[in-house]
Structures are given as C-alpha cells and as structure tokens.
Amino acid sequence: MEPILMLLYIYSFFIGIVVASFINVVIYRVPLGLSVAKGRSYCPSCNHQLAWYDLFPIFSYVFLGGKCRYCKAKIPMRDTLIEFIGGLIGILCFHHYQFSWDVLVVFVIIMILLAITMIDFDTMTIPNGLVIALAVPSVVMMLLHPEVSLVSRIIGFFIISLPMYLLIVLIPDCFGGGDVKLIAVGGFLLGWQLTLVAGFIAILIGGCYAVYLLVSKKSKKGAHIAFGPYLSIGIVISLLYGNSLINAYLSLFLL
Incomplete structure (x- = not known):
C-alpha cells in the first residue's frame, strides 16, 4: 500500500473516532432532553466538568486506566467501543468510496x-x-x-x-x-x-x-x-x- 494511502486510512480512522466521541454525547444527552450543542462534557458520576486533555477519544480511556480523573468512577467501556467502531466506519467509508x-x-x-x-x-x-x-x-x-x-x-x-x-x-x-x-x-x-x-x-x-x-x-x-x-x-x-x-x-x- 502506498504511504499516502495509508495516511489517508489513518486519517479516516481518527476522524471516525472524533465524530463517534460526539455521537456518544448525542446518545447520552438526547434521551435526557439535554442540548448536544451547549455545555462542556462532564463525568456523569461526579458531574465534574472535563478538561480538554480528558477528551481525546480512546486515548483518554487508556491513559486514565478506564477511570474518571476526578472521582475514579469507571468510564463505560461501551463509550470507548463506540469510538473505536466510529474509527472503523471511517476506514470502511473511505475504502468503499475512495475520493468522492x-x-x-x-x-x-x-x-x-x-x-x-x-x-x-x-x-x-x-x-x-x-x-x-x-x-x-x-x-x-x-x-x-x-x-x-x-x-x-x-x-x-x-x-x-x-x-x-x-x-x-x-x-x-x-x-x-x-x-x-x-x-x-x-x-x-x-x-x-x-x-x-x-x-x-x-x-x-x-x-x-x-x-x-x-x-x-x-x-x-x-x-x-x-x-x-x-x-x-x-x-x-x-x-x-x-x-x-x-x-x-x-x-x-x-x-
């Protein structure tokens, strides 16, 4: 595989996990009637507002050991799995449709x-x-x-x-x-x-x-x-x- 194509697949994966991180917000907030456009992300266990360095999809889960930095409550594995699936969806779409x-x-x-x-x-x-x-x-x-x-x-x-x-x-x-x-x-x-x-x-x-x-x-x-x-x-x-x-x-x- 050509290096430029490999980079595009990697880029597609990262775009996928970032968008899937937002989708996790939608999944959590919409049923509660909360806005998905307003308000910073927060821990659902302690309600502490998350810092920007806590919001890197997948990587934050790994670096924090699957726990909230502030209250040590477990971060749902499902959220990280959805982010990973989002990355795979990004790769799938690019592989299927290429440059269109x-x-x-x-x-x-x-x-x-x-x-x-x-x-x-x-x-x-x-x-x-x-x-x-x-x-x-x-x-x-x-x-x-x-x-x-x-x-x-x-x-x-x-x-x-x-x-x-x-x-x-x-x-x-x-x-x-x-x-x-x-x-x-x-x-x-x-x-x-x-x-x-x-x-x-x-x-x-x-x-x-x-x-x-x-x-x-x-x-x-x-x-x-x-x-x-x-x-x-x-x-x-x-x-x-x-x-x-x-x-x-x-x-x-x-x-």
Missing part, C-alpha cells in the same frame, strides 16, 4: 444510524430529531445519485413503512412509530429495490435475535425488542452492498 463526496455523506448517515441504534437499545425509542437529521444527507444522496429516480425513492419511502404502519393499526405496539419513520426515510435514501433488501436483512437479523432470546429464556414470549437497530443495520448493508447482493441473488437464476 459519497465518503462524507455516507459516513454522516452511518453515524446518525449508530446514534439511533444505541438510543433505541437503551430507551426503546427513536428520537424524531435524529430521523429528521437522517433526512438531510438522504436528500444530498438524491442529488449525488440521480440514477436512482425520484419515483423509486418515493416508492421506497412507502414500500415498507406503509405496511408497518398498517400492522400497527391492526396490532398495536407490534412496531414503534420511530421504526416506521426510520424505514420511511431510509427508503427515500435507498430507492425501493434496496429498501426491500434492507427490510429483509432487518427482519432476518432481528428475527434470529428474537429466537435466541426465547430459546435462551432471556425474554418472554410477546416481549418487545428494539427493532430500530436492525433496520439501521439493514439500511447500512443495503447502502454499501445492496446492489451486489441483488446481482448475486439474480445470478442464481441465470446459470
């Missing part, structure tokens, strides 16, 4: 979906503000990729979200309203073909996880699980690899 605007836009989309995933896991809700935030890069992708027609995007908006909404009417609480909004915006982002792929992946992974919970007796029959994370996974996989998956599937019938 798609790198930035898709990176933003995946980071928003990461925030939605963790908040839904924690609270079983998907904040409207994050769904609206997801709509912005989705419109940008429409401008960058006119090959996906507006008609396809409009059909994608409704092709899964409408059946999900009707199911909610018939079977209350089978899905959350946030799930419907999320797949609607995701459908506009992807177009109808890739939206079907995303929905299939979400149902497959979510269904497997639900079966695991039942078999392991970690959840009772009829209990609800957060579906937003699986929709997010489906959207990301479909966005990055959906066309390849469709082509591979169709090739099975063309032999």
Whole structure:
C-alpha cells in the first residue's frame, strides 16, 4: 500500500473516532432532553466538568486506566467501543468510496444510524430529531445519485413503512412509530429495490435475535425488542452492498 494511502486510512480512522466521541454525547444527552450543542462534557458520576486533555477519544480511556480523573468512577467501556467502531466506519467509508463526496455523506448517515441504534437499545425509542437529521444527507444522496429516480425513492419511502404502519393499526405496539419513520426515510435514501433488501436483512437479523432470546429464556414470549437497530443495520448493508447482493441473488437464476 502506498504511504499516502495509508495516511489517508489513518486519517479516516481518527476522524471516525472524533465524530463517534460526539455521537456518544448525542446518545447520552438526547434521551435526557439535554442540548448536544451547549455545555462542556462532564463525568456523569461526579458531574465534574472535563478538561480538554480528558477528551481525546480512546486515548483518554487508556491513559486514565478506564477511570474518571476526578472521582475514579469507571468510564463505560461501551463509550470507548463506540469510538473505536466510529474509527472503523471511517476506514470502511473511505475504502468503499475512495475520493468522492459519497465518503462524507455516507459516513454522516452511518453515524446518525449508530446514534439511533444505541438510543433505541437503551430507551426503546427513536428520537424524531435524529430521523429528521437522517433526512438531510438522504436528500444530498438524491442529488449525488440521480440514477436512482425520484419515483423509486418515493416508492421506497412507502414500500415498507406503509405496511408497518398498517400492522400497527391492526396490532398495536407490534412496531414503534420511530421504526416506521426510520424505514420511511431510509427508503427515500435507498430507492425501493434496496429498501426491500434492507427490510429483509432487518427482519432476518432481528428475527434470529428474537429466537435466541426465547430459546435462551432471556425474554418472554410477546416481549418487545428494539427493532430500530436492525433496520439501521439493514439500511447500512443495503447502502454499501445492496446492489451486489441483488446481482448475486439474480445470478442464481441465470446459470
């Protein structure tokens, strides 16, 4: 690998962990109704405002031994793991799209979906503000990729979200309203073909996880699980690899 390319991968990783550090703030503050734009970061255990040298993603965790500098409370390992995942997402986006605007836009989309995933896991809700935030890069992708027609995007908006909404009417609480909004915006982002792929992946992974919970007796029959994370996974996989998956599937019938 050329040195300049290696530096770009490293740069992508560092950008990823920095943005993911902000995503951790979003994950913590949004469910509490706190502003993500105002106020310095602080320790949730002692409420001590953190100094600038406490805020280096991943490195601060290592240097501080996984504990708050001021009260010695344990820093959640999950926060550091999310920062590391953010770095991997940065590398993935650069590797997949190289030198194009798609790198930035898709990176933003995946980071928003990461925030939605963790908040839904924690609270079983998907904040409207994050769904609206997801709509912005989705419109940008429409401008960058006119090959996906507006008609396809409009059909994608409704092709899964409408059946999900009707199911909610018939079977209350089978899905959350946030799930419907999320797949609607995701459908506009992807177009109808890739939206079907995303929905299939979400149902497959979510269904497997639900079966695991039942078999392991970690959840009772009829209990609800957060579906937003699986929709997010489906959207990301479909966005990055959906066309390849469709082509591979169709090739099975063309032999």
